[in-house]
Amino acid sequence: MTFWEKMNAMDPRWIFLGMAVLLTIPVLFPLGLAITIDQETTVPIYNWIENLNPGDIVFADVSYSGGSAGELGPQHKAWFRHCMLKGVKVVWVAQWNTGAQLGYEFCLEVVEDLAEEGIEVEYGVDWVYVGWKAGGTTMWRNMQLDFWDACAKEDWVGNSFEDLPLMQRVKKWDKETCKGIMLFTAGSPGVPTYTTYFHDYDIYLGDVAVQVPGNMNLLRAGQIKGMLCGLPGAAQYEILLGRPGQAVKLMDAQSLGHLWIIVLVILGNIGFYITRKSGTPSG
């Protein structure tokens, strides 16, 4: 058995081990590689919040669950932090029942962090988490028609809308009230709900990387105005906020992980061609 034949028959666990080691090293010892800000996708979202007035209300949607929290969690936290710092009020809804609680916890984390920095954010005044409501896209249509009625006048933790000052300003989900929609999405239901019923609103996406190529189509058509693309999107947003966080620190590991995949593809192909020439094809 030649070297390349052995390489072709390599136990995949070595590949797994290589991957794990290469991803762990830069997490422990960051390389501090520069991160470029994406002007077409990330910056429009940052500018949108920057240009809003304190007191303006935006809506945000949690359409993901634990499976994509690694990408959307840092985006969610960075964006929400920005809103709170700017005094922009946020009303959260959730199209995914499995991620609604997680989204709420991410918001609480941001509020706690801000409190540690001496910035007080008050639930019911600065933000409200309406959370998940059954009924899918039709429910969102009902929210558009009569927000209070559709939500049974209750938020995620059981507070009555009557007791939440912010909700006194959100009797309706209309263009007068809502200065844009931020949707963190990992799949369906997700974007179509908004491009169907809320097409005349400014819609922004926090997207998982897998969906980015597909959703570039919406960006080009103007159906969405900006998009945070996976973990790099979160890292770029953290940099724009001037507070590099977890996403920024994980980006070095992303680099090595990508390099590892590229090396594997190249090695795999070299092995494939050499063994094919010698008459023992594989792969």
Added chain:
Amino acid sequence: MKREVPMVLALVFAIIRIGFELLQPMIAWEFAPGKTVFTRLSFSLTFMSVMGLLMGLINLSRQHINTIRRKREHWVYSVWLLIVLYGYAIIGLIWGPDSNTFIWIYDALIVPLDSTMFSMLAFFIASAAYRAFRIRNVESTILLVVAFIVMLGNVSIGEMIWSSEAWLGGFKGIKDWILSVPNTAHARALSIGIFLGAYAAAIRVFLGLDKKYLGGTD
């Protein structure tokens, strides 16, 4: 009664919904002050669907009880599944989803297990990259070259190798162009193709040509 009435019901409700969606005055119909017919109808239909909330539990239970009864391979895990299934459901139903125990379990198990399951794909992609990503023809070469550019354009190391301030905007510049021109053309054609297929399927159901949703044979 068995097939015709359900088909007529589907048609009638489809027409009602079409009316609500198309006719602006219809969506504003109120049967009492502040209560539109559309919202009440859609709430009550959601209420109808939520009535089936036990279906998942029943299906899963039937499948695993069957496995246990027949002592199929891994039946012990089915016992565990049923304990967790009913245990968590009882906790949630009695104390509610806001209860500390319910949320504690959600944070301790659902979120981390779900995250980890998906993250394992990173390893399988690495393995597939080594074993299956082969240059065999023009198509696979294009795929591979584009994948390399996109990967390098996505991360900082690509920026180090070929800066976005250099010729053609470096890997990032090329990646951005690929994403916004050929890739978008592909995504759009795909989106239109999928829409046409789904719409044709919807029309078939509407016209009663496709009755698979009724299930059964009689």
Added chain:
Amino acid sequence: MSTDPQIWIAALGTLAVYSYLYKENPAYRIAEYTLVALYTSYSLVLDFHEYLIPYGRQYAIEEGQWYFWITGAIGLLMYFRYAPAEWNWLARYPISILVGWGLGYTLVRSPRPVMVQVKDSMRPLNTVNNVLFFVFFLCIMFYFFFTVGKESKFIQGTGRVGRYIMMVGFGCAFGNTVQGRISLFLNRLSFLLVDWIGMKIW
């Protein structure tokens, strides 16, 4: 190292799932079955407490809207799916109503987002990118829709270009999938290192 039992359970669950990378084993299986069971129960509880109870209480009981009782009763017919063959057709009633309701939405509303995209595809051909986009888009459409007339050189040529552009799209998808999956692993890794082991990385 963390002393929080919740963190410990989450960490052991994470390691149990990753143990599959070494080989199939009971720890992985337990984690897998646990997740399936928990998700099923979680959805059930949310449906019950977030919809059935509050909406039932408000609309069916407090506001006395009688039709909620009727739709609720029709909804219960779904369970006839498990009844003997001579009765299980009753389950079709709620399903057909819900299918019809969804169908009306699809027929009227689903074309709009796609039509916006079709309209956007017809941009003035005044830039190189617009021209290229339009050509690429047409080539893929040719590849998809001209399944007849394959003997024509023009159809063959455009179809081939369409296929190449689709490979570009798949290459983008692959590149981004790599990024996404690595991000998910890094999330778990940072949980293990920071939250569980207690390393001060950030």
